[in-house]
Amino acid sequence: MKTESAIHTAVGRRFFLKTGAAALAAPALLGRARAQEVYVFKIAHSEAIGSPLTNAFQRWADILNERSEGRIEAQHFPASQLGGLSQLLEGSRIGTIQATTAGPDSEEAIAPEIAAFGGAPGFIYKDEAHVDRVLQGPLGEEVSMIAREKTGVEFVAYGESGFRHVLAKEPVTDLATLEGVKLRVPELRVWVDFWSMLGANPTPLPYSEQYSALSTGVIDGLESDYFSVLGFKWHEQAAHITPTYHWFLPKAVRVNAAWLDSLPPELAEMVRGVAVEVFAEQRTENRAKAGQALEDLKAVGVTVHPFPAEERARWEEKTEPLFAEFGSKSPKTAEMIAKIRALG
Template sequence: MTSNIHKISRRFLLASGAVTLAMPAISTRGFAQQTYVCKIAHTEGVGTPITNAFEDWATILNERSEGRIDAQHFPAAQLGGLAEALEGSRIGTIQVTTAGPDSEEAIAPEIAALGGAPGFIYKNEAHVDAVLQGELGRRASDIAREKTGVEFVAYGETGFRHILSKRPVHSLADLSGLKIRVPQLRIWVDFWELLGAAPTPLPYSEQYSALSTGIIDAIDSDVFSIEGFKFFEQATHLTLTGHWFLPKAVRVNAAWLDSLPDDLQALVRDSAVEVFAEQRRVNRALAGDTLEGLRAHGVEVFTLPADELEAMEAATTPLFDEFGSKSPETAEMIAAIRALG
């Protein structure tokens, strides 16, 4: 599975290399070349499409800048969990990370709406693209710059999230009392409480051990992370719900980006758009194969019936008004996202 991802990813990188060769060389004779360190740190699993994309992007930044950017890639929480990565990207101790826009719930709730909040807001991948690759995605980046000190230079994705549990979940009733891990964000807690579950906020990095020890009964996740982090070793029932689509904003510290010469700023922005457009294509192309791989690992895959899925959506619909009440801008953003679906 991982090798297939790398084959597609590497073909893209080799093709991109032709552009690199066509670029004029930058002479450094007669003056010292300034190097801009770019630490890319995130919590995504090794071998997943989004991690491979960051690896490719680091290589492109190093090569096309001719060493003026020193891009260093630290996946799988090597420099800390999501909270540390987000804080680091805001204050500049790391230059790049990725997270769903829902991570800005407390600071900029209107951005959080683009991160899938509060569930069932995205209808399909075409809807996702209409939102994130258009005016709303650009507006979110401007708001992030103003309120959090980061710029969203591109959007990747991990795809729709489903329920992975230690016992079967074949109906809305089966969610009753289910101890499910959620991010440390209020909107996720509210979402699962409305469904009758028992949401348990935990750092991303603690999911595997929490499943193992029984602290939680379930997680919700995309299929690539279930495979990459081997969550299937601790929970073997996957219920396909697609209840939450989690785009991944590629977050660059704005002060660092502004410190770069104009040509390097353009390189960072343009190459990010290029790389993560390919990442989205790969993610969608390989989702089915990854699901089959999970079946081969012994995971029982169950598609929640349409009536049960409709019941889930109906139970959580009040969150649109509740979340929108945070500010007029948040209500406006939710309405604009839903209108595009």
């Protein structure tokens, strides 16, 4: 017959074995629970459905869903489905969405030195090779870190919509025909200043309002890339395009930094790595298909007007003072402009 002491000892041993085993198992259970945690990744932007940029975002979402084996749930909302550009930018900063895209020039108010990388002021980028020397090297990495510090988003990669051109209801072929034209521009000071210097009547409007503004006469034209003109069917309201190549717009792929930091390291690196992979392909595709996009515009009735080199030189000369004006925002901005131009 067991004594009372022996009984207590046996009960204590069983209790220790049970609780001890549970304690030892807890880290493994927590690890498995963490491994199964699903991280929702909302990607929302204002790019046209069917454009190379939108297609790249869909590939990014698809690859992340597959490679993460469900740990990342990437959801893609193109063409302003979750709001206009300003709403999407703010959402990516505060984390109501996790990713969007826009030109670095959209950070003009918060970090003007970043805005210079978005083609501001116009004619800063000479060609696509110049863009690559700037954004795919140390300067591109520096811009991403500035964005992380000042805006709460990390530029994990750079896509592009490419060079922008003038689309109008009447032909715009030189400074004389540009005079007084009500041209839609992004809601940023530097764009207004650029077109004012050229004699146009810049009209800031949200991206999503351009078709209706053309149809009602609020604007006479706009400036954009070929893919967007096709995708949003702006050519239905304005049938004259001039390949001015005045502004190259890189598109920073922006991810909320706090969300990235909340991921297990291997998933954070997956988000970054797949973005670099996919948007390198996007840049190649965008450049390869730009010529065909112009041919497609011709096929739907758009008239293409020549833009001679001497006329481009006049536009560049008229807007040259904007480099000094924009650079005066801060010493860092002036320094960045100088670095970009030096690589041209």
